[in-house]
Amino acid sequence: MSYILNIETATKNCSVALAKEGKTVFCKEIAEEGYSHAERLHVFIEEIIKLAGITLNDLSAIAVSQGPGSYTGLRIGVSAAKGLCFALDIPLIAVDTLQVLASKVIISDGLIIPMIDAKRMEVYSAIHTSDFQRKREVLAEIITENSFEDLQETLYFVGDCAEKCKSVLTAKNHIFLENIKYPSAHEMSLLSYEKYKRNETVDVAYFEPFYLKDFLITAPKK
Structure with missing residues:
Protein backbone atom coordinates (compact mmCIF):
# COMPACT_ATOMS: atom_id res chain seq x y z
CA MET A 1 0.00 0.00 0.00
CA LEU A 98 2.11 23.57 -15.04
CA GLN A 99 1.10 19.96 -15.63
CA VAL A 100 -0.57 19.95 -12.22
CA LEU A 101 -2.47 23.11 -13.16
CA ALA A 102 -3.47 21.73 -16.57
CA SER A 103 -4.77 18.56 -14.91
CA LYS A 104 -7.61 20.56 -13.33
CA VAL A 105 -9.20 21.08 -16.78
CA ILE A 106 -11.70 18.61 -18.24
CA ILE A 107 -12.33 19.13 -21.96
CA SER A 108 -13.00 16.82 -24.90
CA ASP A 109 -11.01 18.74 -27.48
CA GLY A 110 -8.89 21.87 -27.87
CA LEU A 111 -5.70 22.78 -26.05
CA ILE A 112 -5.01 23.65 -22.43
CA ILE A 113 -2.65 26.54 -21.71
CA PRO A 114 -1.72 26.73 -18.03
CA MET A 115 -0.10 30.03 -17.06
CA ILE A 116 1.54 31.25 -13.86
CA ASP A 117 2.16 34.92 -13.25
CA ALA A 118 5.77 36.03 -13.70
CA LYS A 119 5.09 39.76 -13.11
CA ARG A 120 4.20 42.52 -15.57
CA MET A 121 3.00 40.91 -18.82
CA GLU A 122 5.27 37.89 -18.50
CA VAL A 123 4.00 34.41 -17.68
CA TYR A 124 5.31 30.88 -17.28
CA SER A 125 3.29 28.80 -19.71
CA ALA A 126 3.03 25.48 -21.50
CA ILE A 127 0.62 23.91 -23.96
CA HIS A 128 -1.15 20.60 -23.30
CA THR A 129 -3.59 18.52 -25.31
CA SER A 130 -7.01 17.64 -23.90
CA ASP A 131 -5.55 14.35 -22.61
CA PHE A 132 -2.74 16.26 -20.85
CA GLN A 133 0.08 15.42 -23.24
CA ARG A 134 2.73 18.14 -23.52
CA LYS A 135 2.49 19.89 -26.91
CA ARG A 136 4.98 22.67 -26.19
CA GLU A 137 7.69 23.01 -23.57
CA VAL A 138 7.55 25.39 -20.64
CA LEU A 139 8.50 28.96 -21.49
CA ALA A 140 8.78 32.31 -19.78
CA GLU A 141 7.10 34.58 -22.31
CA ILE A 142 5.70 38.08 -22.59
CA ILE A 143 2.03 37.98 -23.60
CA THR A 144 0.97 40.19 -26.50
CA GLU A 145 -2.02 40.26 -28.82
CA ASN A 146 -0.03 38.02 -31.18
CA SER A 147 0.66 35.30 -28.63
CA PHE A 148 -0.65 31.86 -29.66
CA GLU A 149 -1.91 33.22 -33.01
CA ASP A 150 -0.50 30.16 -34.81
CA LEU A 151 -2.90 27.87 -32.89
CA GLN A 152 -6.30 27.42 -34.51
CA GLU A 153 -7.75 25.05 -31.89
CA THR A 154 -9.92 26.29 -29.06
CA LEU A 155 -7.50 27.43 -26.35
CA TYR A 156 -8.44 27.10 -22.69
CA PHE A 157 -6.37 29.37 -20.47
CA VAL A 158 -6.05 28.63 -16.75
CA GLY A 159 -3.97 30.10 -13.97
CA ASP A 160 -3.56 33.33 -12.05
CA CYS A 161 -2.98 35.46 -15.17
CA ALA A 162 -6.54 35.85 -16.44
CA GLU A 163 -7.02 39.38 -15.17
CA LYS A 164 -4.01 40.77 -16.99
CA CYS A 165 -4.15 38.55 -20.09
CA LYS A 166 -7.81 38.43 -21.11
CA SER A 167 -7.72 42.04 -22.34
CA VAL A 168 -4.88 41.10 -24.71
CA LEU A 169 -5.82 37.56 -25.74
CA THR A 170 -9.18 38.33 -27.32
CA ALA A 171 -9.38 35.97 -30.31
CA LYS A 172 -12.61 33.98 -30.69
CA ASN A 173 -10.84 30.72 -29.91
CA HIS A 174 -9.50 32.04 -26.58
CA ILE A 175 -11.45 30.90 -23.50
CA PHE A 176 -10.44 31.81 -19.96
CA LEU A 177 -11.48 29.37 -17.23
CA GLU A 178 -11.16 31.93 -14.47
CA ASN A 179 -12.34 29.56 -11.74
CA ILE A 180 -9.14 27.52 -12.19
CA LYS A 181 -6.53 29.82 -10.72
CA TYR A 182 -3.91 27.85 -8.82
CA ARG A 198 7.90 3.99 -12.82
CA ASN A 199 10.55 4.70 -10.19
CA GLU A 200 10.93 8.25 -11.53
CA THR A 201 12.49 9.88 -8.51
CA VAL A 202 15.06 12.66 -8.11
CA ASP A 203 18.24 12.88 -6.06
CA VAL A 204 17.25 14.30 -2.68
CA ALA A 205 20.65 15.87 -2.11
CA TYR A 206 21.01 17.65 -5.45
CA PHE A 207 17.48 18.39 -6.60
CA GLU A 208 16.69 22.07 -7.16
CA PRO A 209 13.38 23.65 -8.16
CA PHE A 210 12.79 24.57 -11.79
CA TYR A 211 12.90 28.35 -11.50
CA LEU A 212 13.07 28.92 -15.29
CA LYS A 213 14.42 32.41 -14.68
CA ASP A 214 17.30 33.53 -12.49
CA PHE A 215 16.31 35.04 -9.18
CA LEU A 216 17.62 38.58 -9.07
CA ILE A 217 18.23 40.50 -5.88
CA THR A 218 18.22 44.22 -6.41
CA ALA A 219 19.32 46.96 -4.06
CA PRO A 220 16.54 49.11 -2.59
CA LYS A 221 16.02 52.47 -4.19
CA LYS A 222 17.50 55.39 -2.26
Missing part, protein backbone atom coordinates in the same frame (compact mmCIF):
# COMPACT_ATOMS: atom_id res chain seq x y z
CA SER A 2 1.53 3.29 -1.13
CA TYR A 3 0.95 6.54 0.72
CA ILE A 4 2.46 9.60 -0.95
CA LEU A 5 2.49 13.06 0.57
CA ASN A 6 2.08 15.74 -2.12
CA ILE A 7 3.29 19.31 -1.55
CA GLU A 8 2.34 22.23 -3.82
CA THR A 9 3.69 25.70 -2.94
CA ALA A 10 4.67 27.15 -6.32
CA THR A 11 1.99 29.85 -6.23
CA LYS A 12 -0.05 31.66 -3.58
CA ASN A 13 -1.81 28.37 -2.88
CA CYS A 14 -0.22 26.45 -0.02
CA SER A 15 -1.53 22.95 -0.65
CA VAL A 16 -0.87 19.51 0.83
CA ALA A 17 -2.53 16.23 -0.10
CA LEU A 18 -2.13 12.70 1.17
CA ALA A 19 -2.73 10.10 -1.53
CA LYS A 20 -3.25 6.35 -1.27
CA GLU A 21 -2.52 4.38 -4.44
CA GLY A 22 -2.84 7.59 -6.47
CA LYS A 23 -6.13 8.77 -4.97
CA THR A 24 -6.36 11.78 -2.67
CA VAL A 25 -7.37 10.83 0.86
CA PHE A 26 -7.15 14.28 2.44
CA CYS A 27 -6.21 17.69 1.07
CA LYS A 28 -5.68 20.95 2.94
CA GLU A 29 -4.92 24.21 1.18
CA ILE A 30 -5.28 27.95 1.41
CA ALA A 31 -4.47 30.74 -1.04
CA GLU A 32 -3.57 34.03 0.59
CA GLU A 33 -2.08 37.23 -0.78
CA GLY A 34 0.60 37.31 1.90
CA TYR A 35 2.17 33.92 1.07
CA SER A 36 1.64 32.12 4.39
CA HIS A 37 3.46 28.98 3.23
CA ALA A 38 6.15 29.07 5.91
CA GLU A 39 3.53 29.19 8.66
CA ARG A 40 0.95 26.85 7.12
CA LEU A 41 2.85 24.07 5.37
CA HIS A 42 4.08 21.98 8.31
CA VAL A 43 0.81 22.50 10.16
CA PHE A 44 -1.12 21.14 7.16
CA ILE A 45 1.21 18.15 6.94
CA GLU A 46 0.74 17.30 10.61
CA GLU A 47 -3.04 17.71 10.39
CA ILE A 48 -3.40 15.50 7.31
CA ILE A 49 -1.26 12.72 8.75
CA LYS A 50 -3.33 12.81 11.96
CA LEU A 51 -6.63 12.81 10.05
CA ALA A 52 -5.55 9.75 8.07
CA GLY A 53 -4.67 7.85 11.22
CA ILE A 54 -1.16 7.06 10.02
CA THR A 55 2.34 8.24 10.89
CA LEU A 56 5.05 9.77 8.74
CA ASN A 57 6.78 6.39 8.78
CA ASP A 58 3.89 4.98 6.75
CA LEU A 59 4.75 7.21 3.78
CA SER A 60 6.28 5.59 0.71
CA ALA A 61 7.45 8.84 -0.90
CA ILE A 62 7.18 12.62 -0.87
CA ALA A 63 6.16 14.49 -4.02
CA VAL A 64 6.80 18.19 -4.55
CA SER A 65 5.72 20.63 -7.22
CA GLN A 66 8.99 21.50 -8.97
CA GLY A 67 8.05 24.79 -10.65
CA PRO A 68 8.12 27.11 -12.35
CA GLY A 69 6.55 29.55 -9.94
CA SER A 70 7.30 31.72 -6.95
CA TYR A 71 10.95 31.54 -5.92
CA THR A 72 10.12 31.76 -2.22
CA GLY A 73 7.20 29.35 -2.46
CA LEU A 74 9.23 26.75 -4.31
CA ARG A 75 12.12 27.00 -1.83
CA ILE A 76 9.76 26.44 1.10
CA GLY A 77 8.07 23.42 -0.48
CA VAL A 78 11.26 21.78 -1.71
CA SER A 79 13.07 22.34 1.59
CA ALA A 80 10.23 20.72 3.51
CA ALA A 81 10.05 17.78 1.09
CA LYS A 82 13.81 17.21 1.22
CA GLY A 83 13.85 17.34 5.00
CA LEU A 84 11.13 14.71 5.24
CA CYS A 85 12.80 12.46 2.68
CA PHE A 86 16.13 12.63 4.51
CA ALA A 87 14.54 11.95 7.88
CA LEU A 88 12.34 9.09 6.66
CA ASP A 89 14.80 7.71 4.09
CA ILE A 90 12.18 7.66 1.34
CA PRO A 91 12.33 8.85 -2.29
CA LEU A 92 11.52 12.32 -3.59
CA ILE A 93 9.29 12.78 -6.64
CA ALA A 94 9.22 16.03 -8.63
CA VAL A 95 6.05 16.99 -10.52
CA ASP A 96 5.78 19.72 -13.15
CA THR A 97 3.73 22.61 -11.73
CA PRO A 183 -2.38 24.36 -8.99
CA SER A 184 -3.36 22.04 -6.14
CA ALA A 185 -1.75 19.08 -4.44
CA HIS A 186 -5.00 17.20 -5.11
CA GLU A 187 -4.14 16.94 -8.81
CA MET A 188 -0.61 15.85 -7.91
CA SER A 189 -1.87 12.59 -6.40
CA LEU A 190 -2.24 10.59 -9.62
CA LEU A 191 0.74 12.25 -11.32
CA SER A 192 3.10 11.44 -8.46
CA TYR A 193 1.80 7.87 -8.12
CA GLU A 194 2.42 7.18 -11.80
CA LYS A 195 5.98 8.44 -11.38
CA TYR A 196 6.39 6.36 -8.24
CA LYS A 197 5.36 3.19 -10.09
Whole structure:
Protein backbone atom coordinates (compact mmCIF):
# COMPACT_ATOMS: atom_id res chain seq x y z
CA MET A 1 0.00 0.00 0.00
CA SER A 2 1.53 3.29 -1.13
CA TYR A 3 0.95 6.54 0.72
CA ILE A 4 2.46 9.60 -0.95
CA LEU A 5 2.49 13.06 0.57
CA ASN A 6 2.08 15.74 -2.12
CA ILE A 7 3.29 19.31 -1.55
CA GLU A 8 2.34 22.23 -3.82
CA THR A 9 3.69 25.70 -2.94
CA ALA A 10 4.67 27.15 -6.32
CA THR A 11 1.99 29.85 -6.23
CA LYS A 12 -0.05 31.66 -3.58
CA ASN A 13 -1.81 28.37 -2.88
CA CYS A 14 -0.22 26.45 -0.02
CA SER A 15 -1.53 22.95 -0.65
CA VAL A 16 -0.87 19.51 0.83
CA ALA A 17 -2.53 16.23 -0.10
CA LEU A 18 -2.13 12.70 1.17
CA ALA A 19 -2.73 10.10 -1.53
CA LYS A 20 -3.25 6.35 -1.27
CA GLU A 21 -2.52 4.38 -4.44
CA GLY A 22 -2.84 7.59 -6.47
CA LYS A 23 -6.13 8.77 -4.97
CA THR A 24 -6.36 11.78 -2.67
CA VAL A 25 -7.37 10.83 0.86
CA PHE A 26 -7.15 14.28 2.44
CA CYS A 27 -6.21 17.69 1.07
CA LYS A 28 -5.68 20.95 2.94
CA GLU A 29 -4.92 24.21 1.18
CA ILE A 30 -5.28 27.95 1.41
CA ALA A 31 -4.47 30.74 -1.04
CA GLU A 32 -3.57 34.03 0.59
CA GLU A 33 -2.08 37.23 -0.78
CA GLY A 34 0.60 37.31 1.90
CA TYR A 35 2.17 33.92 1.07
CA SER A 36 1.64 32.12 4.39
CA HIS A 37 3.46 28.98 3.23
CA ALA A 38 6.15 29.07 5.91
CA GLU A 39 3.53 29.19 8.66
CA ARG A 40 0.95 26.85 7.12
CA LEU A 41 2.85 24.07 5.37
CA HIS A 42 4.08 21.98 8.31
CA VAL A 43 0.81 22.50 10.16
CA PHE A 44 -1.12 21.14 7.16
CA ILE A 45 1.21 18.15 6.94
CA GLU A 46 0.74 17.30 10.61
CA GLU A 47 -3.04 17.71 10.39
CA ILE A 48 -3.40 15.50 7.31
CA ILE A 49 -1.26 12.72 8.75
CA LYS A 50 -3.33 12.81 11.96
CA LEU A 51 -6.63 12.81 10.05
CA ALA A 52 -5.55 9.75 8.07
CA GLY A 53 -4.67 7.85 11.22
CA ILE A 54 -1.16 7.06 10.02
CA THR A 55 2.34 8.24 10.89
CA LEU A 56 5.05 9.77 8.74
CA ASN A 57 6.78 6.39 8.78
CA ASP A 58 3.89 4.98 6.75
CA LEU A 59 4.75 7.21 3.78
CA SER A 60 6.28 5.59 0.71
CA ALA A 61 7.45 8.84 -0.90
CA ILE A 62 7.18 12.62 -0.87
CA ALA A 63 6.16 14.49 -4.02
CA VAL A 64 6.80 18.19 -4.55
CA SER A 65 5.72 20.63 -7.22
CA GLN A 66 8.99 21.50 -8.97
CA GLY A 67 8.05 24.79 -10.65
CA PRO A 68 8.12 27.11 -12.35
CA GLY A 69 6.55 29.55 -9.94
CA SER A 70 7.30 31.72 -6.95
CA TYR A 71 10.95 31.54 -5.92
CA THR A 72 10.12 31.76 -2.22
CA GLY A 73 7.20 29.35 -2.46
CA LEU A 74 9.23 26.75 -4.31
CA ARG A 75 12.12 27.00 -1.83
CA ILE A 76 9.76 26.44 1.10
CA GLY A 77 8.07 23.42 -0.48
CA VAL A 78 11.26 21.78 -1.71
CA SER A 79 13.07 22.34 1.59
CA ALA A 80 10.23 20.72 3.51
CA ALA A 81 10.05 17.78 1.09
CA LYS A 82 13.81 17.21 1.22
CA GLY A 83 13.85 17.34 5.00
CA LEU A 84 11.13 14.71 5.24
CA CYS A 85 12.80 12.46 2.68
CA PHE A 86 16.13 12.63 4.51
CA ALA A 87 14.54 11.95 7.88
CA LEU A 88 12.34 9.09 6.66
CA ASP A 89 14.80 7.71 4.09
CA ILE A 90 12.18 7.66 1.34
CA PRO A 91 12.33 8.85 -2.29
CA LEU A 92 11.52 12.32 -3.59
CA ILE A 93 9.29 12.78 -6.64
CA ALA A 94 9.22 16.03 -8.63
CA VAL A 95 6.05 16.99 -10.52
CA ASP A 96 5.78 19.72 -13.15
CA THR A 97 3.73 22.61 -11.73
CA LEU A 98 2.11 23.57 -15.04
CA GLN A 99 1.10 19.96 -15.63
CA VAL A 100 -0.57 19.95 -12.22
CA LEU A 101 -2.47 23.11 -13.16
CA ALA A 102 -3.47 21.73 -16.57
CA SER A 103 -4.77 18.56 -14.91
CA LYS A 104 -7.61 20.56 -13.33
CA VAL A 105 -9.20 21.08 -16.78
CA ILE A 106 -11.70 18.61 -18.24
CA ILE A 107 -12.33 19.13 -21.96
CA SER A 108 -13.00 16.82 -24.90
CA ASP A 109 -11.01 18.74 -27.48
CA GLY A 110 -8.89 21.87 -27.87
CA LEU A 111 -5.70 22.78 -26.05
CA ILE A 112 -5.01 23.65 -22.43
CA ILE A 113 -2.65 26.54 -21.71
CA PRO A 114 -1.72 26.73 -18.03
CA MET A 115 -0.10 30.03 -17.06
CA ILE A 116 1.54 31.25 -13.86
CA ASP A 117 2.16 34.92 -13.25
CA ALA A 118 5.77 36.03 -13.70
CA LYS A 119 5.09 39.76 -13.11
CA ARG A 120 4.20 42.52 -15.57
CA MET A 121 3.00 40.91 -18.82
CA GLU A 122 5.27 37.89 -18.50
CA VAL A 123 4.00 34.41 -17.68
CA TYR A 124 5.31 30.88 -17.28
CA SER A 125 3.29 28.80 -19.71
CA ALA A 126 3.03 25.48 -21.50
CA ILE A 127 0.62 23.91 -23.96
CA HIS A 128 -1.15 20.60 -23.30
CA THR A 129 -3.59 18.52 -25.31
CA SER A 130 -7.01 17.64 -23.90
CA ASP A 131 -5.55 14.35 -22.61
CA PHE A 132 -2.74 16.26 -20.85
CA GLN A 133 0.08 15.42 -23.24
CA ARG A 134 2.73 18.14 -23.52
CA LYS A 135 2.49 19.89 -26.91
CA ARG A 136 4.98 22.67 -26.19
CA GLU A 137 7.69 23.01 -23.57
CA VAL A 138 7.55 25.39 -20.64
CA LEU A 139 8.50 28.96 -21.49
CA ALA A 140 8.78 32.31 -19.78
CA GLU A 141 7.10 34.58 -22.31
CA ILE A 142 5.70 38.08 -22.59
CA ILE A 143 2.03 37.98 -23.60
CA THR A 144 0.97 40.19 -26.50
CA GLU A 145 -2.02 40.26 -28.82
CA ASN A 146 -0.03 38.02 -31.18
CA SER A 147 0.66 35.30 -28.63
CA PHE A 148 -0.65 31.86 -29.66
CA GLU A 149 -1.91 33.22 -33.01
CA ASP A 150 -0.50 30.16 -34.81
CA LEU A 151 -2.90 27.87 -32.89
CA GLN A 152 -6.30 27.42 -34.51
CA GLU A 153 -7.75 25.05 -31.89
CA THR A 154 -9.92 26.29 -29.06
CA LEU A 155 -7.50 27.43 -26.35
CA TYR A 156 -8.44 27.10 -22.69
CA PHE A 157 -6.37 29.37 -20.47
CA VAL A 158 -6.05 28.63 -16.75
CA GLY A 159 -3.97 30.10 -13.97
CA ASP A 160 -3.56 33.33 -12.05
CA CYS A 161 -2.98 35.46 -15.17
CA ALA A 162 -6.54 35.85 -16.44
CA GLU A 163 -7.02 39.38 -15.17
CA LYS A 164 -4.01 40.77 -16.99
CA CYS A 165 -4.15 38.55 -20.09
CA LYS A 166 -7.81 38.43 -21.11
CA SER A 167 -7.72 42.04 -22.34
CA VAL A 168 -4.88 41.10 -24.71
CA LEU A 169 -5.82 37.56 -25.74
CA THR A 170 -9.18 38.33 -27.32
CA ALA A 171 -9.38 35.97 -30.31
CA LYS A 172 -12.61 33.98 -30.69
CA ASN A 173 -10.84 30.72 -29.91
CA HIS A 174 -9.50 32.04 -26.58
CA ILE A 175 -11.45 30.90 -23.50
CA PHE A 176 -10.44 31.81 -19.96
CA LEU A 177 -11.48 29.37 -17.23
CA GLU A 178 -11.16 31.93 -14.47
CA ASN A 179 -12.34 29.56 -11.74
CA ILE A 180 -9.14 27.52 -12.19
CA LYS A 181 -6.53 29.82 -10.72
CA TYR A 182 -3.91 27.85 -8.82
CA PRO A 183 -2.38 24.36 -8.99
CA SER A 184 -3.36 22.04 -6.14
CA ALA A 185 -1.75 19.08 -4.44
CA HIS A 186 -5.00 17.20 -5.11
CA GLU A 187 -4.14 16.94 -8.81
CA MET A 188 -0.61 15.85 -7.91
CA SER A 189 -1.87 12.59 -6.40
CA LEU A 190 -2.24 10.59 -9.62
CA LEU A 191 0.74 12.25 -11.32
CA SER A 192 3.10 11.44 -8.46
CA TYR A 193 1.80 7.87 -8.12
CA GLU A 194 2.42 7.18 -11.80
CA LYS A 195 5.98 8.44 -11.38
CA TYR A 196 6.39 6.36 -8.24
CA LYS A 197 5.36 3.19 -10.09
CA ARG A 198 7.90 3.99 -12.82
CA ASN A 199 10.55 4.70 -10.19
CA GLU A 200 10.93 8.25 -11.53
CA THR A 201 12.49 9.88 -8.51
CA VAL A 202 15.06 12.66 -8.11
CA ASP A 203 18.24 12.88 -6.06
CA VAL A 204 17.25 14.30 -2.68
CA ALA A 205 20.65 15.87 -2.11
CA TYR A 206 21.01 17.65 -5.45
CA PHE A 207 17.48 18.39 -6.60
CA GLU A 208 16.69 22.07 -7.16
CA PRO A 209 13.38 23.65 -8.16
CA PHE A 210 12.79 24.57 -11.79
CA TYR A 211 12.90 28.35 -11.50
CA LEU A 212 13.07 28.92 -15.29
CA LYS A 213 14.42 32.41 -14.68
CA ASP A 214 17.30 33.53 -12.49
CA PHE A 215 16.31 35.04 -9.18
CA LEU A 216 17.62 38.58 -9.07
CA ILE A 217 18.23 40.50 -5.88
CA THR A 218 18.22 44.22 -6.41
CA ALA A 219 19.32 46.96 -4.06
CA PRO A 220 16.54 49.11 -2.59
CA LYS A 221 16.02 52.47 -4.19
CA LYS A 222 17.50 55.39 -2.26
